Amino acid sequence: MITYTYESALKHVEDNFNGQFAALTLGDSGAALILDGSPNDKYGFHYIKMATGSKWSDMCIAKPSEEESGRNDEYRFRPAPAPGGVVQAVPFYLEAMEKTGWTHDELDVFMPHQTSRRAITKFIDLAEEAIEQTFKTKFIFNLQKYGNTASTTYFVALRESILNGNIQPDQNMMFASVASGLQIGMSSYTMDDLPLRYRNYMTKGAIA
């Protein structure tokens, strides 16, 4: 369905002010996770907070196009409030770090929803200003490879980052959501031995 959205947008977008511009990066994917109890307090999720700024709920809507046959989606995107969403995410990041009890140096990996490089870069600029230090090297980007795969972006990026060695056991991570709705969320997580187990399975060919 998402690829249809991009195909539909291709017919209409002439410049980056077009309402369907954001749809050009959408890609299809699937992801699945198994969750169970953490072996101890060191590993797993420490803090999860999600909040909805529904004042901006009409900012980004995906629905069947009125102009197309009904098969394609129109992906309406109003760019003006988008930086607003990113601005709103910064205090959530600061709160998540404080509630988790991490200093900014203790965060190893920042995993954002893979929306647009411009939005993520804007968030990095604002967050660096707030914490008065650089942390752009901690960000995971895979937008250029898979596009915005919507609900699955974190886990498509997580799997690949594990396989290419960018995520290691004992690393502290932050999953960050800035999604339409406006859904803002931060989840702090310490990786257990999953990267070793996963890479081991892959080496043995246990997973195709």
Next chain:
Amino acid sequence: MSCRIESIGTSLPLDGLSNGSVHHAVAAARECLALSEHPATDIDLVINAGVYRDEHISEPAMATFIQNELCINNDLNGKTTFSLDLINGAAGMLSAIEVIAAAIESNAAQVGLVVSSDSNPDSDPDPSYN
């Protein structure tokens, strides 16, 4: 701590007309809140269990439109509320209750709103579509 049903509201198809699922959800929630001891701002979690989505919207969650219409902490300033859709056919409201009960039990929420509504998703239905 267990959870209880503190209030209930409905929006019924008395005149047989469809006004969309968000309209019905908001009307039911307004009645529910009017009969509740909790002001809307007390709500920590909104779960919409409706199956049919106005205009076939796939994103965002319909719950976000419902939360906004009800003016439940919708600007991310001060107290916040989290809204999501949980679709599980006709069992959706019970599944939503299960989630809110777990949230209350774990102290992640004190007050939740479960809302559901179903209506023709087409604002201008094709007469040949039955």
